[in-house]
Amino acid sequence: MRRKLVVLIWIILVTAFCSQIAWGEQQETEGKKRERAAKKKQKTGTAKPKEKKKQTAKKQTRSETRTPSTVTHKTATAMAVEPASRAIVKEMRHWSNPDYSRLAVTLDREAGFEYHKLPPKNEPSVPPRLYLDINGARIGPGVKDLAIGDGLLKTARIAQYRPDVVRVVLDLDSIKDYNVFTFSDPFRIMVDVKGDRKPEISAVKESIKESPPLVETARIEAVAEKIQAKAKVKPGKIRRIVVDPGHGGHDPGAIGAGGTKEKDVVLQIGLKLAHKLKEELGIDAVLTRSTDEFIELQERTAIANKVGADLFVSVHANASLNRSANGIETYYLNLAKTEKAAQLAAKENGTSLEKVSLLQAVLFDLMANYKLNDSAHLAEEVQKAVSSKVNGQYSVKNLGVKQGPFYVLVGATMPSILVETAFLSNEREEGRLKDPRYQDITADGILAGIKAYIAGLK
Secondary structure, rough: OHHHHHHHHHHHHHHHHHEEEEEEEHHHHHHHHHHHHHHHHHHHHHHHHHHHHHHHHHHHHHHHHHHHHHHHHHHHHHHHHHHHHOOEEEEEEEEEEOOEEEEEEEEOOOOOOEEEEEEEEEEEEEEOOEEEEOOOEEEEEOOOOOOOOOOOOOEEEEEEEEEOOEEEEEEEEEOOEEEEEOOOOEEEEEEEEEEOOOEEEEHHHHHHHHHOOOOHHHHHHHHHHHHHHHHHHHOOOOEEEEEEEEEOEEEOOOEEEOEEHHHHHHHHHHHHHHHHHHHHHEEEEEEEEOOOOOOHHHHHHHHHHHHHEEEEEEEEEEEEOOOOOOOOEEEEEOOOOHHHHHHHHHHHHHHOOOHHHHHHHHHHHHHHOOOOHHHHHHHHHHHHHHHHHHHHOOOOOEEEEEEEOOOHHHOOOOOEEEEEEOOOOOHHHHHHHOOOOHHHHHHHHHHHHHHHHOOOOO
16 A cells, blocks of 8 residues: 555656746747747848838838829939920021010920020120029920021020020120010920110111011012111101911911811902002001911011011901801900900910910010000001991991900010901801902901001101
8 A cells, every 4th residue: 555655656746847848948938939930030020110111112202103293203303304294496587677586486385494594794795684483395407596686686506404494595785675585386485685776777788687587578678778768768658568367377377167178268359458558558568477377476577677667567367166246356465355355366376365364464575566556546547447348338336445464465666456357266257268259358447447547656
């Protein structure tokens, strides 16, 4: 019995000892597991913050993409990097006029720009300068510096200032004031420089010879000969009128429901008017275009300025979303007084209402040399005479004289108007505009208005 008790105690002790060893091993194993887990957790812990940062960065990127200002910035940056997305400077041209010089920089799309005037340096060889920096742009093939030397501008230089910036530098002979503004379709940056310049007949004659080939060479030579006798002409006498048939070439203007194009009917009216001015009033009439040619808007008044015109008459046909709208109206350059006038200016300018608003913001500066009162007087006489003449044969509504910011009138240094002869969007008036008889009567009316204006000059 005693031996059995000893054996039982021995078995219990051995079992306890083995259990203790097993528990120790288990604790060691679990400790090693915890240690490995801790190490793994530590490694994972350092990795996770990085992963969170990446995710945060991704979220920020997505958030930035949704922010308009960031998108604009990113787009601008992309334009700076990728040459294919830059605007291309396609052409640089200038016009020398009696009262100012104009430079036009044409691009294939709209681009941002800034401009600055630099004072002359102490060195005599460094003249005062104006410069334009056109952002996100590159120079196209064939675009080069211009030697001008017209008494206001010496040269216009162009260079790729930075990979994404084109710089245009104007070296100045004389400057009192300057204006920088834009035209649309195509996008052009315009610079008008005004200053003191002694007008010389030889310089004016040379300038006229540089007029676009659309003005006939024989006519230009005749104009140059008349300019030589300018001192003999009494002040206030109307010697020369530029007739400007609107639109032309790839620009059809308004198109009627029957397919009639504004550019075609106003060319016929313009040709008839120029002929009547010469034959009936003995006034030299210069057409900005005598065929189906496209002339940029800024060139039209530039031609008038070059040839020393005393009046500028631009002939157009109207259009409206309201098909029943009809009648005749005459405009001169000023701020648009109504939404309708602004919409018409946008149509004739080939641009948007927003761009018309931008033009209005700088219009007062652009009108520094504009004959506002004389233009209003000319518009009144022409509107009254055209309405009266046409009403003698047709029933037509007299819509009166209005004001608007028309690109085609910007830069004119003489009284200038824009005549809307009828509505192409109106089926009845479209038929009239195609009729040579209506065209002839309309030309007679404009002629009578010009004659009345001349008679009222002191």
